[in-house]
Amino acid sequence: MPHHAPDLTPLLSPGRIGPVQLDNRVVMSAMDMNLSIDGVIEEEDVEHFVSRARGGTGMIITGCCSVGYPAGSTSTKEPGLSSDHFIPGLKALADGVHAGGSKLCVQMVHHGKVARIDTVSDRPLQVASVPEGAYDMSALADNTPTELGKMGAVTGGKKPTYHEVTHDDIAEITGQYVSAARRVREAGADAVEIHCAHGYLLSGFLTRADNRRTDRYGGSLENRARFACEVIAAVKEAVGDDLAVLVRVSGREFGEEGGLSTNEAVQAAQLFQAAGADAIDVTGWGRNPFRNFTDGPLPDRLGAFVDLAGAVKEAVRIPVVTVGRVLPEIGAAAIAAGKADFVAMGRQLLADPDLVNKLRAGTPERVRPCINCYVCVQENFWDDVPVCAVNPALGNEGAAPLTLAKAPVSKKVVVVGAGPSGLEVARIATQRGHRVTVVDKTDRLGGTLWFSALTTPANYPLLEWLRTETARLGVDIRLSTEATPALIAELAPDAVVIATGAVRERPAIPGGDLPHVHTGDTMRALMTGVGDTSGQAWYLRLAGRLGKLTGLTKTPARVAALTRRILPVGKDVVVIGGSLVGLELAEFLAERGRNVTLLHDEQQLGLPMALPRRWTAVRHAKEAGVTIHRHARAVRITEHAVEFDEAVTGKRGEVLDTKRSSAPASMVIMAAGVSPAAPLAQRFGEMVPEVHVVGDAGSVDYIQGAIHTAWKVASAL
Ligand SMILES: Cc1cc2nc3c(=O)[nH]c(=O)nc-3n(C[C@H](O)[C@H](O)[C@H](O)COP(=O)(O)O)c2cc1C
Ligand code: SF4
Known part of the structure; x- marks a missing residue:
């Protein structure tokens, strides 16, 4: 076009x-x-x-x-x-x-x-x-x-x-x-x-x-x-x-x-x-x-x-x-x-x-x-x-000047992960005169930033900007490429930066491994047709269709629009975890006609969101019809429902009792249990002189954490 x-x-x-x-x-x-x-x-x-x-x-x-x-x-x-x-x-x-x-x-x-x-x-x-x-x-x-x-x-x-x-x-x-x-x-x-x-x-x-x-x-x-x-x-x-x-x-x-x-x-x-x-x-x-x-x-x-x-x-x-x-x-x-x-x-x-x-x-x-x-x-x-x-x-x-200052020696740098932190490190390190290669095992740039743009379209321009800047600077970006020890040995970098994002766990409760239970990772696979969809059932065929379509267009806005017509998600959805991702997903799905129940094990929803946005996100979720249960802990997932214990609280929020309830679920999305992990740091630590960890791989602090840690690491490389 x-x-x-x-x-x-x-x-x-x-x-x-x-x-x-x-x-x-x-x-x-x-x-x-x-x-x-x-x-x-x-x-x-x-x-x-x-x-x-x-x-x-x-x-x-x-x-x-x-x-x-x-x-x-x-x-x-x-x-x-x-x-x-x-x-x-x-x-x-x-x-x-x-x-x-x-x-x-x-x-x-x-x-x-x-x-x-x-x-x-x-x-x-x-x-x-x-x-x-x-x-x-x-x-x-x-x-x-x-x-x-x-x-x-x-x-x-x-x-x-x-x-x-x-x-x-x-x-x-x-x-x-x-x-x-x-x-x-x-x-x-x-x-x-x-x-x-x-x-x-x-x-x-x-x-x-x-x-x-x-x-x-x-x-x-x-x-x-x-x-x-x-x-x-x-x-x-x-x-x-x-x-x-x-x-x-x-x-x-x-x-x-x-x-x-x-x-x-x-x-x-x-x-x-x-x-x-x-x-x-x-x-x-x-x-x-x-x-x-x-x-x-x-x-x-x-x-x-x-x-x-x-x-x-x-x-x-x-x-x-x-x-x-x-x-x-x-x-x-x-x-x-x-x-x-x-x-x-x-x-x-x-x-x-x-x-x-x-x-x-x-x-x-x-x-x-x-x-x-x-x-x-x-x-x-x-x-x-x-x-x-x-x-x-x-x-x-x-x-700001530190991100432009030429480094004393030009290093060969490999960045593992093309999410926001990885791309930002690549951008700054290249500006500073380093030779940077970015590898990512998926077929697209952006990592979590890409997916976040499905529910938060305002994030997408940041990805476009990182794409444009890294292209302008001539960063060597290799998609669909896994950072294996063999590859690292072949590239022989002076420094490796791990930017592989957070890990998402399946719920460790009875029924947590049922095929209709999704983690952030399998949701992504469903939405895009890329990644691990093993063990998934009938809706994978639909997902495949969506995946093909999104594979063609590759913009989150297009996918978000498509999902108003086709969405490989059943009628009743339970989202477990009402932090940033869970809260936004709940609203996204409710807006698309799903009957959504959100189970959150604490009082405050959407905590990683800054204040006014958090208040608005909770209000929007309610207005979209999401049923919200605070202080609620999932205890068992069956083929058709999620059973949970909900705290009965007093006037000052003190827990008086718990009561067992159940919400219908043809699909369960696990949006809790996100934690930092950088196993590659150890693996490559023995192979390369310098290894750094940035973004959610080091600490789950979303876009702000990704960009801020990237500046810190890349300005000192
Ligand atoms: C950090 C911050 C502080 C602000 N302080 C003031 C202020 O002192 N006086 C004022 O009239 N508006 C203030 N505003 C509002 C801005 O002037 C502006 O009207 C608003 O942010 C909308 O424009 P924007 O979408 O381009 O940010 C503030 C906005 C921000 C983000
Ligand atoms: S912190 Fe404020 S200025 Fe910066 S990206 Fe967020 S809204 Fe925009």
């Missing part, structure tokens, strides 16, 4: 926001890094942003900076804007970003009802109206005590109290915004972004559900937008055209009644324009973070808010920014279609700081893709520095 490269010209053409001229239309969306100390921007923070500036990004927006620091702040690790002693840090950042060839916009925030530092300091949270009722927090059932402890520690375990801001408070906070903007100007930055979204103070005024006031700041939309408009006008008056003034607003709030509607957002944007805004940055927000976080602000849908931006753009003259999993081709198309003028990228720029340079060079395929795993943002729940599953240099920019 001929490959038509998307036209990215709209994205790469210059643009203007108020007084600021940008080289291109890609803006780095605000993301807090929690690297400041007591409100002061530190060197690591500067490096983080500067590397994105050097990467060609048109403008960098900082994470939230607090206008009243420490009052109204959510963390002591967020930059403060409330005193002149914060200016040198800001200036270092502005200078660095300018030297890197980009522009700097500082996001100005009062966190309102999420100002955790106010709670820590026994100050009431500043709000439009005291919240009525609490969120549905049932999702926390899938959090570990450690995670809950870390979240609680951020507020010192204290309960929030609230204060409805008075007119004097409004005047004072408006003044804080103005002083903050003046400091930003003094530091030499180019723009400010006034945060009027994500539930913070100004957005709490804007949203009907959070504002029940009867004064001139409550009631009609015009009244609810008044506080934000006063801030915009005062800031604009103070800084004139020295700074561009962007305003961030939700194009829609998701999840609960009374959230901001798109109609209201459009009207608000018009009022903001009239008040002096130079651009509107249209985000989206799920009102209950425990339920809707993956609707917004971090959507799991590609280009999720483009149409919301489009609605705003129709109603205003000033530039509009869109955000939310905007891939380059989606952003270019949105601009071409007149739905946005600029594209903000968040996570994609965490995953690859050099995105714009790679687009400019005509090599979009070289952009390391964000896989929407939410590992980065999880750290924000407890105020830690984001880490990126696919880019170990995030928050540690010095790690």
Whole structure:
């Protein structure tokens, strides 16, 4: 099939926001890094942003900076804007970003009802109206005590109290915004972004559900937008055209009644324009973070808010920014279609700081893709520095050059296993001047990554990227090739890297060896027709058919689509083990009309998934109709059922009793019992000078573990 490269010209053409001229239309969306100390921007923070500036990004927006620091702040690790002693840090950042060839916009925030530092300091949270009722927090059932402890520690375990801001408070906070903007100007930055979204103070005024006031700041939309408009006008008056003034607003709030509607957002944007805004940055927000976080602000849908931006753009003259999993081709198309003028990228720029340079060079395929795993943002729940599953240099920019530095001697390296860790080792080792051969006994690249893409399509671009990069670098990849001692002896490498993945066991219970009981390995064989299908029965014929089809196409997306029509799986399925793989498989099969029971021997499902994604995955599984049993242990498998013991728990989760139950099963999938194993390490240890183990073979930590261990090993080879 001929490959038509998307036209990215709209994205790469210059643009203007108020007084600021940008080289291109890609803006780095605000993301807090929690690297400041007591409100002061530190060197690591500067490096983080500067590397994105050097990467060609048109403008960098900082994470939230607090206008009243420490009052109204959510963390002591967020930059403060409330005193002149914060200016040198800001200036270092502005200078660095300018030297890197980009522009700097500082996001100005009062966190309102999420100002955790106010709670820590026994100050009431500043709000439009005291919240009525609490969120549905049932999702926390899938959090570990450690995670809950870390979240609680951020507020010192204290309960929030609230204060409805008075007119004097409004005047004072408006003044804080103005002083903050003046400091930003003094530091030499180019723009400010006034945060009027994500539930913070100004957005709490804007949203009907959070504002029940009867004064001139409550009631009609015009009244609810008044506080934000006063801030915009005062800031604009103070800084004139020295700074561009962007305003961030939700194009829609998701999840609960009374959230901001798109109609209201459009009207608000018009009022903001009239008040002096130079651009509107249209985000989206799920009102209950425990339920809707993956609707917004971090959507799991590609280009999720483009149409919301489009609605705003129709109603205003000033530039509009869109955000939310905007891939380059989606952003270019949105601009071409007149739905946005600029594209903000968040996570994609965490995953690859050099995105714009790679687009400019005509090599979009070289952009390391964000896989929407939410590992980065999880750290924000407890105020830690984001880490990126696919880019170990995030928050540690010095790690990236190590993956490019030429090794003192060029070694012959054999990598066993063409999964994510093996391919990543091969990529980096080759860059560093080693001669690398990868062998894999299966007929396809990707190992577990390939299979994970069946249920998690966002993983597939990472495999495509690893495939493209290893091909570009000329890595010698030998598929359908087993790493036998004879082969190792023949290749005579200086170093062997074992990247063979985890092992999956059959359940050691009566009936565990019945032919309708599958492990991850036999499931793979069923889906693809490749691998060990010995001992399987009637559905193997179907599997063979599916296997042939998938063998032809070889993309997980195609297989996932095919399995909506043909799936070699009976009607009643019991999945044993509700960790990452089990939970996703259960949802996958339930969506395909199977009656799925999920047995999980612990409380928390989906533990290896980062927080917001875990909550969403559990919700999706439930919505797809999966019957979930927690604290449930399979004790016997028969031809038609799985018998299990389920704990009867008390109010605080204590086990009171167990009860024996049974679930119908024409197929059983064993998704527990995954463990690391690297038997080849020992076997080859005697044959080669250096043996390393990476990825799940060493420790089952999925994609993040695969990529991070690969960097460590390959940078030191
Ligand atoms: C680690 C992290 C921190 C974030 N911090 C902020 C923030 O400080 N202010 C803000 O307005 N949005 C914040 N966001 C939201 C992003 O600006 C962006 O709107 C969102 O991630 C969706 O874009 P994306 O899909 O390109 O990541 C954060 C996102 C991430 C991943
Ligand atoms: S951690 Fe995951 S979601 Fe966050 S930027 Fe990296 S790949 Fe994307």
